[in-house]
Amino acid sequence: MKIIVTGGAGFLGSRVIRALLAGAGRQDGLPGFDAIVSVDLSPCPVEDPRVASVAGDIADPGFVRQVVGADTAGIYHLAAVLSGGSEADFDLAMRVNLDGTRALLEAARAAGTVPRFVFTSSLAVFGGPMPKVVPESLATMPASTYGAQKAIGELLVNDYSRKGFVDGRVCRLPTISVRPGRPNSAASSFASGIIREPLAGIPADCPVPLDTRMWLSSPGAAVANLVHAMAVEGGRIGPWRTLNLPGLCVTVGEMLASLERVGGSGARALVREAPDRRIMDIVCSWPGAFDTSRAAALGFVGDSDFDSVVRQYRDEFSGVRTA
Amino acid sequence: MKIIVTGGAGFLGSRVIRALLAGAGRQDGLPGFDAIVSVDLSPCPVEDPRVASVAGDIADPGFVRQVVGADTAGIYHLAAVLSGGSEADFDLAMRVNLDGTRALLEAARAAGTVPRFVFTSSLAVFGGPMPKVVPESLATMPASTYGAQKAIGELLVNDYSRKGFVDGRVCRLPTISVRPGRPNSAASSFASGIIREPLAGIPADCPVPLDTRMWLSSPGAAVANLVHAMAVEGGRIGPWRTLNLPGLCVTVGEMLASLERVGGSGARALVREAPDRRIMDIVCSWPGAFDTSRAAALGFVGDSDFDSVVRQYRDEFSGVRTA
Known part of the structure; x- marks a missing residue:
């Protein structure tokens, strides 16, 4: 089979x-x-x-x-x-x-x-x-x-x-974050980019307001x-x-705070606020948190916190050890 | 155009x-x-x-x-x-x-x-x-x-x-009731049949329990x-x-009470309870009442009560005047 x-x-x-x-x-x-x-x-x-x-x-x-x-x-x-x-x-x-x-x-x-x-x-x-x-x-x-x-x-x-x-x-x-590799055509591509690029020393644009709630895995x-x-x-x-399915509810500002804790203030400084109406129209229409109790009862599990997610990415993919 | x-x-x-x-x-x-x-x-x-x-x-x-x-x-x-x-x-x-x-x-x-x-x-x-x-x-x-x-x-x-x-x-x-004419392939066809057939002196089967709530127009x-x-x-x-869209929330029992008031007890007596699992599985999964406030604000209007609906059908289509 x-x-x-x-x-x-x-x-x-x-x-x-x-x-x-x-x-x-x-x-x-x-x-x-x-x-x-x-x-x-x-x-x-x-x-x-x-x-x-x-x-x-x-x-x-x-x-x-x-x-x-x-x-x-x-x-x-x-x-x-x-x-x-x-x-x-x-x-x-x-x-x-x-x-x-x-x-x-x-x-x-x-x-x-x-x-x-x-x-x-x-x-x-x-x-x-x-x-x-x-x-x-x-x-x-x-x-x-x-x-x-x-x-x-x-x-x-x-x-x-x-x-x-x-x-x-x-x-x-x-939304999956942090994805390794290159940006894709998803409107939420930035949710990986604002962590991945700075950890590699590359500047990244953040197209949505910092108080935008993201639902991440x-x-x-x-x-x-x-x-x-x-x-x-x-x-x-x-x-x-x-x-x-289970996820983490974090704001973009909280994501960047995780980036700073894991990657240092130099990494954080590489992220530039660059509002993009086309991205905002899509991403800001999405919910920031879900009731996942049914999935949890069926044995699905989520991440514990976003710092760990960034650390997991850094250790597995980026090779950068700045913090 | x-x-x-x-x-x-x-x-x-x-x-x-x-x-x-x-x-x-x-x-x-x-x-x-x-x-x-x-x-x-x-x-x-x-x-x-x-x-x-x-x-x-x-x-x-x-x-x-x-x-x-x-x-x-x-x-x-x-x-x-x-x-x-x-x-x-x-x-x-x-x-x-x-x-x-x-x-x-x-x-x-x-x-x-x-x-x-x-x-x-x-x-x-x-x-x-x-x-x-x-x-x-x-x-x-x-x-x-x-x-x-x-x-x-x-x-x-x-x-x-x-x-x-x-x-x-x-x-x-x-669900539209009362439809004139013949039964159709809708699982809700009985919602017209239990009024229409008795008003014409014809027996009708009721395939769902009398306390089933119907949402009618x-x-x-x-x-x-x-x-x-x-x-x-x-x-x-x-x-x-x-x-x-606006509707009336009535139970099947209330529909039959309207039938009796408008068509007489002879008409009511023509309806036989004949539970049908295939119909129940579909119809009993439907809601009995809706919030229609947005439609109402836009100028959509509903019926006042089911007695009037039965009377409207009788006067327009059935030619039967028993009550």
């Missing part, structure tokens, strides 16, 4: 694949598998005989059905055009984010194995007036195309699960939770499959 | 067309038009030189684009596979309710006129645990395929409106509100275009 990971060449996807390989046969509840298929535009960077890479158009039902067969035990659907990119190219976003998700669900249904189907959603499904802490009963009123398409994906995964076509799990991920916590999402038994989740 | 009505041959559609023709040039705010195009599988029953009927597949983008041109001032999208039918034929429902709505929105976008776009949604978008009165901020957790697809349509109309492609208005209609109030939805200025609605 196999597990499919769309976006398997990406940041989260490749880490999920590594974690699955490490946990196979050891992590309780994970479905048995002997192969992982990464579906992405570029090859998966994980070198392991159990990992195969397939390149193709996820919105092409024929291609997707060819990839997903009767030997599919689980699917991670991580591939997406991100928030900034979706706002810039509506048609591409509709094709990848909506048609792609639907093609994958249809292929999973056709496989007949009722595979576990982990779909990553986002706080971008919310917008408009919002309580200080977002409960799972809050209406999705997205203020971006990306958010609208993630909200639609949530509904599709839930209905396909209700019908018994797949065994779905919708994970509303916090370290890459490590996000990956562990995505593996857990595949391992947890569907019956324990209940009929509604959408979960607010 | 023209107004397009999908489902224009149907119960609500044909009445909306009659009301538009009556209000043209007289109802404040209605966009100017000199033609109405009904898009439906059968011809629109309204005989008027301004009404043209077009038959075709609403999920075929080419067909829909041919119908919607640069002379389109407004669109009513009423056509749908209903709740019972959607539960029975998932693929047909996906095609008509999801692909059809998307094809229509795309054609409206291509028209370039930013037409007013009235989309009828439903209380079926709700499910799961629910407060006694549903606020507009409640999450859509549909327990039916029809509800999931209506919730997706709501998101699409909102995002197409936010992008400036259409000027959308999403009307969450109550007379056909007259629903049609008046749909015309108003086209007439109200978009700027007044605000960025989020989904509205809970």
Whole structure:
């Protein structure tokens, strides 16, 4: 049996694949598998005989059905055009984010194995007036195309699960920070940039006000939770499959204070306030904190504090030791 | 300029067309038009030189684009596979309710006129645990395929409106009662049947418990509100275009008491309790009352009480005068 990971060449996807390989046969509840298929535009960077890479158009039902067969035990659907990119190219976003998700669900249904189907959603499904802490009963009123398409994906995964076509799990991920590497097309890309670049001695622009509340997860916590999402038994989740995953609620100012404590005042001084209306319109419409009690009861866990997150990044990736 | 009505041959559609023709040039705010195009599988029953009927597949983008041109001032999208039918034929429902709505929105976008776009949604978008009165901020957790697809349509109309492609208005209609004519494939069809058949001396089955709360609108109030939805200025609605329309909250037992008061005890005695799990699973997942204050502030109006609704039906349609 196999597990499919769309976006398997990406940041989260490749880490999920590594974690699955490490946990196979050891992590309780994970479905048995002997192969992982990464579906992405570029090859998966994980070198392991159990990992195969397939390149193709996820919105092409024929291609997707060819990839997903009767030997599919689980699917991670991580591939997406991100928030900034979706706002810039509506048609591409509709094709990848909506048609792609639907093609994958249809292929999973056709496989007949009722595979576990982990779909990553986002706080971008919310917008408009919002309580200080977002409960799972809050209406999705997205203020971006990306958010609208993630909200639609949530509904599709839930209905396909209700019908018994797949065994779905919708994970509303916090914004991931600190991501290594280069900026991406997400409007929230700065949430990594304002930590990552200064730790490498590079100036960074902060496009939102310092009192903007962010809902964050370290890459490590996000990956562990995505593996857990595949391992947890569907019956324990209940009929509604959408979960607010754990995160940290911190302001951008608090993030920069963590940067200063971990990276020193020189690093902090490299961050310049440069308000950007396009970014603010998207990011400031997102909630800053969520009620994650249902996820916690199901065994999902979050980070302890943002200082540790910055330290974790510095120790793993940056090689900078200034504090 | 023209107004397009999908489902224009149907119960609500044909009445909306009659009301538009009556209000043209007289109802404040209605966009100017000199033609109405009904898009439906059968011809629109309204005989008027301004009404043209077009038959075709609403999920075929080419067909829909041919119908919607640069002379389109407004669109009513009423056509749908209903709740019972959607539960029975998932693929047909996906095609008509999801692909059809998307094809229509795309054609409206291509028209370039930013037409007013009235989309009828439903209380079926709700499910799961629910407060006694549903606020507009409640999450859509549909327990039916029809509800999931209506919730997706709501998101699409909102995002197409936010992008400036259409000027959308999403009307969450109550269950319409009393509908004349024959039962339809909606799971809520009984909400008309238990009044309509007894008034005509015909026995009727009641498939849900008598304490089931129903959220109802007379056909007259629903049609008046749909015309108003086209007439109200978009700027007044605000960025989020989904509205809970006014309704009456009554239990099935109270509906039958109204039947008895208006139609006599003989009519009441014709209703037999016949629990139907398939109907209950859908209808009992719907909310019984909504907060409609935003719609009320925008000038939408509801019925005063269910006795009047039954009397209105009896006087207009049934010809029965037993009380």
